[in-house]
């Protein structure tokens with residue numbers, strides 16, 4: 001035993017936990033969390049700028065969510081909604097149906113994870129349309145089940161050694177701002193990318209055989225990258241013209257993260273189906289697919305049941321989470337603090353030549369770190385930065401090797417946010433002055 005309780009636990013754990021289940025960043029063992037603050041096993045505190053991968057938008061252990069969980073746990077922990085109803089779960093279904101960004105009647109089907117909610121999108125879409133093919137996008141992360149992995153394309157480790165994946169999936173290029181050519185206008189970029197989208201349909205993919213197009217309107221793990229408005233309109237119109245369902249994955253970017261309930265609401269486009277999860281139950285395992293009623297009626301039980309999906313404790317947490325988002329005006333808070341964060345990162349752009357593109361949608365940002373000379377992605381500098389940010393007391397990770405992921409709980413106080421800015425600025429200053437060592441395990445860090 002050493003004096004470092006984090007290290008002791010990690011060494012014990014490494015003997016019994018498979019490496020595929022953790023993406024490596026820091027040697028952190030979290031003992032407790034409160035709001036936007038974490039405490040590790042050694043008693044050190046950190047500002048949480050990751051919110052458990054956007055799964056705790058209401059902050060850690062929000063008292064109202066804790067009370068909701070406690071009350072429900074005393075009354076009924078589990079009876080599977082796959083057999084019998086309970087009031088807590090039924091109430092949540094009604095609230096979500098109301099919140100869904102779709103006109104006309106919608107229905108909800110429960111899951112345990114964002115991954116299985118995306119599987120459900122494929123199931124319901126195929127059943128309703130009686131068509132086999134699914135279109136998804138490069139850079140997408142939709143999850144870790146076979147179905148959701150099959151529509152993802154963000155890491156080779158998500159298909160390597162595990163194929164063949166689900167058949168009938170075609171991936172088209174996401175309109176990622178990083179792929180915009182120098183001097184290319186947004187409208188020229190949109191036209192070029194929409195042409196690339198259409199290409200499969202003109203050469204080998206009969207549109208009348210495609211069930212669904214699944215997209216993250218703002219990609220999360222792909223680098224907090226927003227699709228251009230016009231592009232999404234073109235794709236949604238194309239879908240509707242060809243009887244293809246238009247589905248959005250809101251698992252990462254939903255639940256107020258972008259300053260609206262759902263990221264698709266920034267575009268004024270109605271999806272036919274959507275998947276939600278993560279912050280839905282403030283991090284308890286709960287997801288849902290929500291879809292137009294006639295689509296959801298296309299399958300009969302037990303086509304999409306899981307014993308613990310819609311579990312009453314998880315749905316009590318979700319009801320309390322919705323209460324908190326509403327009563328604490330977290331949508332507005334996300335917008336207002338997001339503007340503050342954007343101002344801060346734009347200032348760092350002017351101060352440090354390695355800060356590239358800054359994208360902020362609500363309290364939700366991707367900040368590119370680049371080689372000052374070539375302006376190319378700079379993974380080494382990014383790893384140094386997140387390492388120093390961690391040493392200075394904040395938890396922030398990278399995406400795609402060179403993008404800072406900024407997703408604090410939406411309840412973070414202004415004081416904490418200013419502290420976070422001070423830490424990031426100090427780390428950037430240290431990087432600019434070549435004061436940061438690359439960690440020995442740098443090659444293992446990140447996605």
Ligand SMILES: Cc1ncc(COP(=O)(O)O)c(C=O)c1O
Pocket residue numbers: 053112113114115116118141142143144216220221249250251252253277278
């Ligand atoms: C956009 C998106 N969809 C789906 C998932 C998968 O959710 P889960 O990890 O709960 O299965 C994630 C997880 O990061 C995600 O970001």
